Amino acid sequence: MHxxxxxxxxxxxGQGSRLGVLTQKIAKPAVPFGGKYRIxxxxxxxxxxxGIDTVGVLTQYKPLALHAYIGIGSxxxxxxxxxxxxxxxxxxxxxGGKWYKGTADAICQNINFIDRYNPEYVLVLSGDHIYxxxxxxxxxxxxxxxxxxxxxVIEVPWDEASRFGIMNTDEDCHVTEFDEKPKQxxxxxxxxxxxxxxxxxxxKYLLADEQDDSSSHDFGHDIIxxxxxxxxxxxxxxxxxxxxxxxxxxxxxxANMDLLNEKSELDMYxxxxxxxxxxxxxxxxxxxxxxxxxxxxxxxxxxxxxxxKNSVIFPDVYxxxxxxxxxxxxxxxxxxxxxxxxxxxxxxxxxxIKQGATVSAVQxxxxxxxxxxxxxxxxxxxxxxxxxxxxxxxxxxxxKEEAQL
Amino acid sequence: MMGDLMGIINLSETExxxxxxxxxxxxxxxxxxxxxxxxxxxLSNMVNSGITNVGICIQHKYRSLMDHLRSGKxxxxxxxxxxxxxxxxxxxNNPMQIQRGDVENFYSNLDFICKSRQKYIVIAGSDMxxxxxxxxxxxxxxxxxxxxxxLYTKANCSTxxxxxxxxxxxxxxxxxxxxxxxxxxKDDQNIxxxxxxxxxxxxxxxxxxxxxxxxxxFIKHCIIKNVNxxxxxGYHHPGYVARISxxxxxxxHSMELLSPQIWKELFFKSGLIYTKVKDEPPARxxxxxxxxxxxxxxxxxxxxxxxxxxxxxGVKVHKGxxxxxxxxxxxxxxxxxxxxxxxxCDKDVSITADKQLKGECNYPLIIKKGQVI
Numbered sequence: 041m042h043x044x045x046x047x048x049x050x051x052x053x054g055q056g057s058r059l060g061v062l063t064q065k066i067a068k069p070a071v072p073f074g075g076k077y078r079i080x081x082x083x084x085x086x087x088x089x090x091g092i093d094t095v096g097v098l099t100q101y102k103p104l105a106l107h108a109y110i111g112i113g114s115x116x117x118x119x120x121x122x123x124x125x126x127x128x129x130x131x132x133x134x135x136g137g138k139w140y141k142g143t144a145d146a147i148c149q150n151i152n153f154i155d156r157y158n159p160e161y162v163l164v165l166s167g168d169h170i171y172x173x174x175x176x177x178x179x180x181x182x183x184x185x186x187x188x189x190x191x192x193v194i195e196v197p198w199d200e201a202s203r204f205g206i207m208n209t210d211e212d213c214h215v216t217e218f219d220e221k222p223k224q225x226x227x228x229x230x231x232x233x234x235x236x237x238x239x240x241x242x243x244k245y246l247l248a249d250e251q252d253d254s255s256s257h258d259f260g261h262d263i264i265x266x267x268x269x270x271x272x273x274x275x276x277x278x279x280x281x282x283x284x285x286x287x288x289x290x291x292x293x294x295a296n297m298d299l300l301n302e303k304s305e306l307d308m309y310x311x312x313x314x315x316x317x318x319x320x321x322x323x324x325x326x327x328x329x330x331x332x333x334x335x336x337x338x339x340x341x342x343x344x345x346x347x348x349k350n351s352v353i354f355p356d357v358y359x360x361x362x363x364x365x366x367x368x369x370x371x372x373x374x375x376x377x378x379x380x381x382x383x384x385x386x387x388x389x390x391x392x393i394k395q396g397a398t399v400s401a402v403q404x405x406x407x408x409x410x411x412x413x414x415x416x417x418x419x420x421x422x423x424x425x426x427x428x429x430x431x432x433x434x435x436x437x438x439x440k441e442e443a444q445l
Numbered sequence: 446m447m448g449d450l451m452g453i454i455n456l457s458e459t460e461x462x463x464x465x466x467x468x469x470x471x472x473x474x475x476x477x478x479x480x481x482x483x484x485x486x487x488l489s490n491m492v493n494s495g496i497t498n499v500g501i502c503i504q505h506k507y508r509s510l511m512d513h514l515r516s517g518k519x520x521x522x523x524x525x526x527x528x529x530x531x532x533x534x535x536x537x538n539n540p541m542q543i544q545r546g547d548v549e550n551f552y553s554n555l556d557f558i559c560k561s562r563q564k565y566i567v568i569a570g571s572d573m574x575x576x577x578x579x580x581x582x583x584x585x586x587x588x589x590x591x592x593x594x595x596l597y598t599k600a601n602c603s604t605x606x607x608x609x610x611x612x613x614x615x616x617x618x619x620x621x622x623x624x625x626x627x628x629x630x631k632d633d634q635n636i637x638x639x640x641x642x643x644x645x646x647x648x649x650x651x652x653x654x655x656x657x658x659x660x661x662x663f664i665k666h667c668i669i670k671n672v673n674x675x676x677x678x679g680y681h682h683p684g685y686v687a688r689i690s691x692x693x694x695x696x697x698h699s700m701e702l703l704s705p706q707i708w709k710e711l712f713f714k715s716g717l718i719y720t721k722v723k724d725e726p727p728a729r730x731x732x733x734x735x736x737x738x739x740x741x742x743x744x745x746x747x748x749x750x751x752x753x754x755x756x757x758x759g760v761k762v763h764k765g766x767x768x769x770x771x772x773x774x775x776x777x778x779x780x781x782x783x784x785x786x787x788x789x790c791d792k793d794v795s796i797t798a799d800k801q802l803k804g805e806c807n808y809p810l811i812i813k814k815g816q817v818i
Contacts, residue, residue, distance in 0.1 A: 075727035076743075115724075308726040309746060319722035323712040324479035324742035324756070326705055334734055337727040340480075340743050341712075343705060353727070 042122040044094045044157040046179055046236075048087050049150070051143050052080060052167035053100030053129075058288045061414040061430035062388065066105040069167030071292065072371050072389070074299055074308065075337040075352045077317045078109060079286060082172070083165045084116040084125070085315040090175035092163065094123035096153050098146040100139065103129055115316045128153060142257030148246040154239065162242055164235040164259065170295050171283040172306065172313050173234070178277045182236045188272040189241075189264070191215065192234035194279045204230030205260050207276045215274040218264055229276060232283060235259060241272065282306035289428075293386060293410045296352045296369045300335050320355045320372075330361050339372075346376070360395070371415070388415035392439065395421050402426035413437075450583055451498040451563035451645065452491040454484065455570055455663065457534075457547035459609075460505065462691050465811045466791060471503070472689070473571035474510040476774050476792070478702055478711070479742040479755050482513055483689060484571040485720045486711075491567070492520050493716025494579040498527035500557050502550045504534050513721050520719045530557055546661030551652045558649060566648050568663075569640040573598075574687040574698065578715040579642070582680045586642045591678035593647070593668065595621060596640040598686040603631040606694045611637035611664060613679050621677040624669050635679065638686060641668065685710050696789065696809045699755055699772055703738055725758050733764055749779065763798075770806060788812065 056068025063071060069080035080097075087095050095118060099106055106127075112118075113125030128150050130139050140146035147154075147164065154162060161182065163175055173192070182190040193207050201222075207229045208217040219225065245263055249255050255262045268274055282305035286292040298304050308315060322341030327333055331344045338344065339355035346363030353359070354371045360378035369386045376382065377395040384401045393399060397419045401409050413419065414430035416439040431438040460467040466475050473484035484501075491499055499522060503510060516522075517529030535549035536542060551558070558566070565586070567579050575598075586594040597613050607627045613635040614623035624637065643651075651667040660666035671677070685707055687698035701707050712718055725744025730736065734747040741747070744759035749766030757775040762768060765782035772789045779785065780798040787804035791814040796802065800818055804810030812818065 302731065309729070309744070314724050315726070316724050319724065321717040321719050323708065323718070324740040325728065326703070326708055327736045327739055327741060328705070329738040331737065333730045333736060335732045336730045338730065338741070339727040348730075355727075 042157070044123060044159045046092055046094075046161040046163055047154055047157050047159040047239075048083075048092050048095040048163040048165055048175070049147050049154070050080070050083055050095055050097045050165045050167055051146060051233075052097050052106060053103075053140055053146060054166075054168065055101040056168070056287060059292065060289055061412055061428060062289065062292070062386070063102075064414060064430065065102060067099065067101045067103060067167075068287075070106040070109055071286075072354060073170065073286070073292070074296060075339045075354050077315060079170065080106070080110070080167045081116075081315055081317045082170055083167060084110075084113075084118070085313075086171075086173050086175060087165075088116045088118070088316065089313050090173075090179075092175060093118065093120055094126075094157055094159075096126045096128045096150060097167075098140065098150065099127055099129045100146075103127075109318065115318050117316075123157070126153060142255075142262075143259045144246060144249055144255075144263050145257035147242075148250050148257070151243065151246065154243075159239050162237050162239045164233075164237065166233040168287055169232065169283060169285055170306065171232075171279075172281065172315070173279060173283075175234075175236075178234070178279075179236055181277050182238075182275070185213075185275055186273070187236075187275040188238050189267055189274045190236040190277050191264070191274065192232040192279050193229040193276045194232050194283050195228050196230045198225070198228050201225035201228045201230065207231055209276045213275045213277070215268065215276050218260075218268060220260055229278070231260065232279060233260075235264075236277075241267075289386065289410050289412055293369060293384075297350070297367065299337060299352065300350055322355050325355075328361075331359075346378075346380075377421075384409075385411040385413065387413045388417070390415060390439075391417045391419070393419045394423075397421060397423050397425065399425040448495065448497065449564045450494065450496055450579065450642075451561050451566050452496045452500070452579075453532075453551075453558070453566060453568045454487055454491075454499065454501045455547055455550075455568055455639075456484075456502055456507075456510075457504045457550060457663075458570055458572055462609075463689070463695060464692055465813055466692070466695070466789070469506060469814065470509040471506050474507075474513055475689075475695075476757060477574065477689075477695075477699065479740045479757050480723075481718060481720045482510075483574065484510070484513070485718055486574045486576070487569050487571050488520050488522075489716065489718045490575070490577055490579065491569075492522065492719065494567075494583075496567070496579070497522070497524060498530075498561055498563060500530045500532045500554065502532045502534070502547065502554065504547075504550070515721070519721050527561075532557060546666075547663045548652055548655045548661045548667060551648070551663065552656050555649065555652060558645060558652075561645060564644060565642060566645045567640065567642050568648070569638070572689045573638045573640065574689065574711070575638075575682065575684055576711050576714040576716070576718065577682055577684060579640075582640075582642055582682070585680045586678070589619065589678045590676065591620075592643060592675040593671070593677045594642040594680050595624070595668070595677065596638040596642075596682050597635045597679050598638055598682050598688075599633055600636045600686075600688070601632070602627065602634050605688075606690050606697075607634060607636065608690055610634070610688065610690070611639070611669075613637055615679050619678050619680075621672055621679045624672050624677075635681075636686075636688065637664075638682065639664070642680075684714065687711075692789075692809065692811070693807055696772070700753070700770070702740060702755065703753060708740075723758050734762075749781075757792075766796075771809075791815075794818070 052069040056063040118125035206219040325342035341356040345361040346359040362379040373390040412428040418439040460472040522529035532554040535553040728745040735750040742758040749762040763781040
């Protein structure tokens with residue numbers, strides 16, 4: 041087998057329960073984003089752009105759509121003879137099967153895969169974040185400084201720091217202390233969930249951790265603190281640029297809106313760092329004479345007769361005359377009929393909003409909340425939707441059940 | 446029976462008709478409809494008709510075409526068995542020989558046709574843009590027991606450009622009585638779509654026969670000469686057909702795509718149209734964008750005004766620019782306050798600030814690929 045310098049392991053098994061109905065049928069990394077993409081396109085494209093050609097994708101929760109999407113990895117140029125993308129779900133062994141109990145356990149159960157390539161380094165990524173990052177620079181940092189572990193960190197606003205794993209470092213980027221979700225954070229350098237490990241060391245720790253019944257088999261909880269305790273060289277690699285955890289409906293919506301910000305740090309139009317995705321074979325979209333579109337992104341195959349402002353529209357969406365869409369994310373194949381009003385909403389795949397209906401958040405005390413209409417729902421004419429709707433909770437709007445790919 | 450049809454795309458077409466647009470590319474590689482090249486329609490129709498064995502007879506200037514087709518993967522034609530075959534022109538076999546016609550191209554690639562396993566073959570060009578399923582015509586061909594079936598469309602030659610078209614005279618049972626080049630009649634005509642269905646064995650016979658007699662023009666010598674000796678039928682394709690025969694018809698048919706009805710038919714009716722993908726993000730409308738009655742492809746970045754126009758992938762329209770009745774191809778940049786009307790910008794054109802360019806609606810101004818104005 042060809043030796044690889046660095047193998048990436050992408051953790052994509054999470055349910056993403058805080059995304060509610062958006063992950064009812066699909067795993068979080070498969071959640072659509074930005075008018076064309078799925079969340080997993082970002083780490084996979086970053087791998088391509090960083091010259092990493094061997095990626096194991098660890099899947100577990102409702103993996104059908106994710107597996108179908110990744111396929112043999114062609115969109116990211118990862119259909120390769122040596123290396124490429126491997127989908128790695130949990131499997132049965134002689135002593136029976138085990139689910140992935142934690143992030144470290146998922147990697148541990150796939151030691152055989154990594155050993156095939158006998159890499160010097162393993163890059164651990166997660167499928168939950170929207171960002172563009174050159175992993176090769178981080179790897180160079182790891183090599184130059186002869187680190188055992190390098191952890192990607194980013195400055196977060198102080199008032200949010202207690203939601204993250206906080207890295208306390210000395211002036212030389214050495215990690216001195218790791219605080220998981222501290223109540224009183226000592227600084228605002230949050231772990232991005234991106235690690236580079238020297239493989240022989242990680243391999244040893246994974247095998248030891250597997251035997252430890254008290255461990256939760258998680259990188260942040262168990263492996264990193266143990267390595268820190270044993271005085272290994274842990275470095276924090278500061279990343280500057282756009283990075284967003286899209287773990288909640290609000291943050292997913294916000295990240296979509298960030299794309300529409302003219303000063304956004306996340307430039308999707310920069311051809312030197314393309315984000316790849318599956319390309320639907322659809323014609324250019326049509327914007328009619330009655331349409332009025334501004335500050336928005338519109339995908340291929342759409343027919344737009346209505347008004348669209350500050351919104352992200354995925355491919356194959358129909359927007360009828362007199363409809364008005366503001367501050368919303370409309371996913372693939374949605375049909376929005378005449379005179380519909382939508383504001384601050386996420387409309388799931390292939391939903392139908394019948395004429396004259398209103399989908400808009402009821403004003404809450406702490407500000408706006410985002411209304412989610414789940415995939416395949418059919419909203420009846422002239423109805424008013426103020427809170428999220430999904431099947432089977434809101435039976436009157438349930439459309440046809442379809443396998444979502 | 447499944448899989449009993451194979452395809453040949455015959456690209457020995459006169460490309461001069463598109464002037465500047467076909468200066469550095471064959472007609473088949475001329476960009477069309479905001480993201481495609483003309484060949485995509487014929488090729489996708491074949492794939493959507495269940496054809497998995499396609500030979501493309503190339504002729505001239507084919508670099509851009511090869512770049513577009515590559516392995517045929519985008520059309521699902523990168524296959525273990527069969528798939529996409531590029532058939533080189535005859536003169537590459539015999540460089541000293543004068544090149545006379547497309548039958549020679551067939552003849553020099555006869556091995557490919559002989560060793561294919563399908564019973565029937567469809568031969569088509571790339572200048573008839575439509576969305577159709579050849580299997581319907583094949584069923585007609587089998588039912589009538591014809592030797593050759595010619596697909597045709599009806600056009601009114603007083604409003605449509607019929608120059609250089611082959612017109613068919615039809616008998617009552619649907620047989621073709623006569624076929625000839627169009628000459629100046631203003632009525633409704635049956636226009637050949639240059640698409641023929643026959644048994645593969647018959648094509649081999651016709652080609653061998655032509656070569657043996659020193660003939661070389663496929664339509665004139667293999668088809669027209671045989672209209673009265675073989676059983677030749679016409680199959681009327683009732684759907685939309687854009688016949689690209691001149692700059693004017695290219696412009697006119699492009700603008701017809703701004704009708705959602707035609708847009709739907711051409712891109713969705715019998716199947717999807719595939720093309721080489723570019724991984725562009727969705728089109729971006731900025732706060733000042735003002736777009737109406739236009740087709741906008743992915744990767745466009747719009748700050749200006751666009752009206753009755755077609756924008757290909759990755760076009761940038763700056764503030765204050767105004768594009769009207771125009772076709773702007775891939776990666777063009779239209780500078781601030783530039784005004785364009787009835788203009789076709791080929792790929793990679795850059796119009797700097799404040800320029801005003803204007804053609805006529807029946808004579809669009811064409812800006813050469815890569816020009817900076």
